[in-house]
Amino acid sequence: DGGITQSPKYLFRKEGQNVTLSCEQNLNHDAMYWYRQDPGQGLRLIYYSQIVNDFQKGDIAEGYSVSREKKESFPLTVTSAQKNPTAFYLCASRTTPDQPQHFGDGTRLSIL
C-alpha cells in the first residue's frame, strides 16, 4: 500500500542526546515536510524539502536538522540544542504544488 511511514511511534530522549525520527514515503511525492504539534495547538513547520538534496528552514527550525538524500526519505534529527523537544512530530508529503499535503501517523517524543 502507498503511504507515509513514520517511525518509531514513541521515542524517549535523554538529556544531551540527539535522536532521529524517520519518515519514508512510497508515493513518489516530490515535496516533504516536518511539523511539530504541541498539546492544544496547531501544527508548526520545522523544515521542508521540495527536491532531493535541497531543504529549507520553516518557522521553528532551531535545534533541528534534516537531510534529503533520497526522494522517499526525509529524516529529522532533534539535537540537544532543542531545549523543549517534547511534542508530537508529523511528517507530510505532496505531489504537485497545488495538491494537499498528506500526513504520516506521527512520532511522540518525550524527555526521560
Place this chain on the structure above:
Amino acid sequence: EDKVVQSPLSLVVHEGDTVTLNCSYEVTNFRSLLWYKQEKKAPTFLFMLTSSGIEKKSGRLSSILDKKELFSILNITATQTGDSAVYLCAGLAGSARQLTFGSGTQLTVLP
C-alpha cells in the same frame, strides 16, 4: 507574519445537531484553504478550497471560502459520535506551498 484563527476552540454537541466551524486567515501569497480532521494521530484531508463562493461537499460535511472577507466555514450536519475530533484549517501559500495552521476546533459529539 501569516496567521490563521479558528473558532470556537471547543464545541460540545449532541448527536443529530448541526455545527459550523469558523476559520479566518491572513496569509501572504494565499493560494488555497484546507480543512483536516485529526483523531489522535495523522490529520486526514477533508477539503481544499481555492475559489470563493463555491461550496464543496462530502456526505454530511460541506465547506465554503470567502476570499474577500478572508474566512472559511466547515459545516457538519446530523453529527455522529464518529465526528468527534480536532478540525484544523490551514492556509496554503508561497512558492513552496507552505501550510499555516490554526490551533484547531475540538468537536465532541455526545450520544
